Amino acid sequence: MNRQVNPSIAFTRAEGAYLWDTDQNRYIDFHAAFAPHLLGHNESKVNNAVESVIASRSSLYGSGPNELETSLAETVCQNIEHVEKVTMLNTGSEATALAIKLSRAATGRQHFIVVQGGYNGNSDELACNVFNTIAEIGERVSPGEYPLRPLGAGTVINEQRYVHVINYNDLESVRYVCQRYPVAALITEPVLQNIGIIGPDDGYLSGLRELADELGFVLIFDEVKTGFRHALGGYAEICGVKPDLVTYGKAVANGYPISLLGGKAGLMDLLADVDPGKRPLAAGTYNGHPAAVAAAIATLGILKERGGEIYSRLDTLGRAAEAGLQQAFESRNIVGTVVRLGSAFSFYFMDHAPRDFHDLLTNHDFERDVAIRKALIDVGIYFIPIATKQCSISASHTMDDIQCMLEQFGKCLDAVA
């Protein structure tokens, strides 16, 4: 459903930074399929790894672990300090749901905290409160919590009595909820990247760490979107705050379906506890599928070998995009702010970078945002036509691609002014 957008384009192939549709129109892709394609589409080393694992007659055994999984687990644990143990699943949603279950099993508590404007997957309890109207959630509250608003129909409201929604960048509300309920976990994207890019205030993430230590809840960083895109160790490596558990997906295998849940050994060991009463269920027929595991090994191999060069190149391209977009707004006297983190960027029709969801909701021009995205698609620049959605640069983009995007962005800004 989230792929059903207007205009609806049937793409037939993709290579590097480009997409082609059924009429052979080419688009420079800044959507990257909601961000996995960090290295670009159909990266040859990643594809070769998948082809050779199939050619080697490796298969899905349904019993394990096997050599490939062990190799991926070793790579992750050796390169990410706060991941002492790791398990493999297929989607980000499975990883975040399991992280919550594991936190409950570890603490014996049932309540957990999520952040307004964060997306943590499609499971019943987690799928709530990303985009809402003021009528739905009310004005900004601090300290306090927002009414829970499921992301769609069909969820059992009773089951959601354990979920508490608070504001991003709001430590007081964490304490507020913890004083009222036995909280097992707080799960958050360290940077909110599903409503553009909203970053942490100084001291916010370290403040979460301190509160988790003081109040005994499990701190989960949902790095499904930020992981590997910003650094091999995700945003945790950049901010220097270590979560207890972390989830990865998307960029970990450059577009192949695999996700990871990792973290402190003391927690992760529960997944293999001999006592079924203590062990959360982490089942999945396709967990550790060799094609996806091979893709992840190849992706991480590239990032280990050339990460320094790749991340610095992405930053250079990102910086050019940021400066050019900001200039496009300023030279036309159109109110706009560009926010960027490495290879991810967003633009807002407002005079400052949003600090939280309410700030965004009350100041951004959502209609103009969608209008410019549609205009860009018409001229071969693919920004997903959903307001505020992050744009992603891949290692396959060139400075020419960025310049071409900027040129068209300026023209489209004129058209939607």
Ligand SMILES: Cc1ncc(COP(=O)(O)O)c(C=O)c1O
């Ligand atoms: C931060 C975050 N967490 C979890 C998910 C869910 O991942 P998936 O769509 O692979 O289930 C997403 C997907 O966009 C995400 O951005």
